[in-house]
Amino acid sequence: MNGNPDMRALLRVGGLEKRFGENAVLRGIDLEVTAGDRIAIIGASGSGKSTLLRCLNFMELPTAGRIELDGVAVGSERRRGDGSIERVYAEAELTRLRRRIGMVFQQFNLFPHMTAIGNVMEGLRTVLRRPAAEARARALVELTRVGLADKAEEYPARLSGGQKQRVAIARALALDPEILLFDEPTSSLDPELVGEVLAVIRSLAEEGRTMLLVTHELGFAYHFASRVLFLADGVIHEQGSPEEVLKHPREARTQAFLARHRAFSF
Amino acid sequence: MEYQWNFAPIFAHSDALLVGALGTLRIFVVCLLLGLSLGLLVGLARYSTRRLLTWPAAAFVEFFRNTPVLVQIIWFFFALPILVPFEISPMTAAVLGISLNSAAFSAEIFRGGIQSIEPGQWEAGRAIGMSYAQIMRRIILPQAIRRMLPALTNRGIEIFKMSTLASVVAYVELLHQGRLIASLNFNPIETYTVIAVAFFLFLYPLVRATYVLERRLGRSD
Ligand SMILES: Nc1ncnc2c1ncn2[C@@H]1O[C@H](COP(=O)(O)OP(=O)(O)OP(=O)(O)O)[C@@H](O)[C@H]1O
Numbered sequence: 249m250n251g252n253p254d255m256r257a258l259l260r261v262g263g264l265e266k267r268f269g270e271n272a273v274l275r276g277i278d279l280e281v282t283a284g285d286r287i288a289i290i291g292a293s294g295s296g297k298s299t300l301l302r303c304l305n306f307m308e309l310p311t312a313g314r315i316e317l318d319g320v321a322v323g324s325e326r327r328r329g330d331g332s333i334e335r336v337y338a339e340a341e342l343t344r345l346r347r348r349i350g351m352v353f354q355q356f357n358l359f360p361h362m363t364a365i366g367n368v369m370e371g372l373r374t375v376l377r378r379p380a381a382e383a384r385a386r387a388l389v390e391l392t393r394v395g396l397a398d399k400a401e402e403y404p405a406r407l408s409g410g411q412k413q414r415v416a417i418a419r420a421l422a423l424d425p426e427i428l429l430f431d432e433p434t435s436s437l438d439p440e441l442v443g444e445v446l447a448v449i450r451s452l453a454e455e456g457r458t459m460l461l462v463t464h465e466l467g468f469a470y471h472f473a474s475r476v477l478f479l480a481d482g483v484i485h486e487q488g489s490p491e492e493v494l495k496h497p498r499e500a501r502t503q504a505f506l507a508r509h510r511a512f513s514f
Numbered sequence: 515m516e517y518q519w520n521f522a523p524i525f526a527h528s529d530a531l532l533v534g535a536l537g538t539l540r541i542f543v544v545c546l547l548l549g550l551s552l553g554l555l556v557g558l559a560r561y562s563t564r565r566l567l568t569w570p571a572a573a574f575v576e577f578f579r580n581t582p583v584l585v586q587i588i589w590f591f592f593a594l595p596i597l598v599p600f601e602i603s604p605m606t607a608a609v610l611g612i613s614l615n616s617a618a619f620s621a622e623i624f625r626g627g628i629q630s631i632e633p634g635q636w637e638a639g640r641a642i643g644m645s646y647a648q649i650m651r652r653i654i655l656p657q658a659i660r661r662m663l664p665a666l667t668n669r670g671i672e673i674f675k676m677s678t679l680a681s682v683v684a685y686v687e688l689l690h691q692g693r694l695i696a697s698l699n700f701n702p703i704e705t706y707t708v709i710a711v712a713f714f715l716f717l718y719p720l721v722r723a724t725y726v727l728e729r730r731l732g733r734s735d
């Protein structure tokens with residue numbers, strides 16, 4: 249049902265659960281992401297949107313469930329003493345996997361002791377061990393893509409919030425990720441700076457990149473997404489096209505959530 | 515009656531003072547390098563989430579923070595050789611005492627500095643596929659050390675001053691030479707004045723230099 253049947257799922261999530269102590273945040277998420285999908289994730293504060301994204305690149309380890317990237321399951325199975333099966337993850341495997349899944353944070357998290365281009369080069373130099381000249385050239389390509397080639401030598405402290413976030417996007421793009429995760433990329437921006445970041449994300453969508461985006465900007469989600477997920481109680485409560493979920497929601501919870509966000513315009 | 519200052523007999527011993535100064539410098543450099551690098555290792559162990567590492571590191575810090583360096587030096591010089599089958603030189607005893615004590619104090623500085631870096635920096639590093647060691651080396655420590663520089667400078671100054679404790683086991687450094695000169699010439703006032711000024715002349719430029727360094731490093735913020 250999700251995406252094109254003759255295309256293999258790039259990312260397949262089955263029975264994903266995440267508990268923090270007693271707090272069951274994700275209670276069974278099933279999701280298939282096909283190359284080129286643009287998925288907007290919406291839901292109330294605390295519904296587990298960030299936790300879901302963070303499980304997808306294993307910044308948080310799932311409590312249960314299975315995630316496949318390009319047909320290969322991450323981690324390995326181990327039988328517990330009581331006969332039940334758990335998944336275990338080797339840090340080296342996760343580190344390698346994270347290169348393939350880029351992440352952009354609400355708070356940008358740029359490295360303040362490095363220039364803009366230094367930030368973008370860091371993964372190329374330290375992780376992929378590219379030569380300096382090659383890394384610099386590549387970083388400049390990414391900075392140009394986000395419209396910040398002229399700020400290459402600036403330190404983050406001298407950039408506006410919107411510029412910082414664009415550098416952070418360039419930093420993620422430099423590693424050629426197969427999937428991009430955005431966690432409320434515009435939520436900590438002044439309203440007048442939101443547009444420039446959304447414009448960059450829109451241009452990435454036009455390139456056909458596979459993206460998952462957590463957002464409260466429902467208007468943007470409507471135009472951006474190929475599919476919208478509404479998260480509630482740790483499960484995907486409703487999903488479908490933007491038209492279906494945002495304009496004609498079937499579930500009462502979704503309707504109530506949207507009613508509280510009536511401020512958005514398409 | 516006014517005291518008649520006379521520095522001439524001291525400068526007659528300037529070669530002895532030079533030997534003392536070199537001794538002070540030598541032990542300072544060795545203890546600074548050993549103390550801070552061991553301190554970094556212990557600090558990393560303290561910061562770790564593995565109990566196997568944190569517990570011994572915590573014990574190390576508490577033990578060496580809560581025993582006087584003077585007692586440690588004397589212990590290493592007079593007690594340790596009875597327990598182990600080799601000689602301990604005055605230099606070794608003093609280096610052990612001062613470095614281990616400095617390691618304990620700087621470990622806490624390093625741990626605090628590392629903890630002061632926002633978790634988002636770790637997240638960003640992990641998200642581009644960096645390993646723990648890479649994030650520590652490339653992202654966390656460069657920022658933490660900037661913040662720690664004033665505290666580390668103080669540590670360096672402390673180490674320099676603690677070097678005088680080595681004189682208790684007859685290690686040849688400035689204070690040791692001063693005591694020698696003062697007892698030969700019966701002029702403690704002039705001699706110890708010269709020693710105090712010599713320490714100041716060593717330390718002050720060093721401290722100024724770190725101020726400059728701090729400013730240079732602070733530029734990007
Ligand atoms: N590292 C953690 N340790 C313990 N609890 C956590 C952790 N991270 C998240 N939680 C809890 O999980 C729940 C979901 O958090 P999450 O950040 O995923 O929600 P969210 O949908 O992203 O909310 P928001 O819209 O406010 O960002 C919350 O109750 C939160 O307190």
Ligand SMILES: [Mg+2]
Nearest residue numbers: 297298299431
């Ligand atoms: Mg969130």
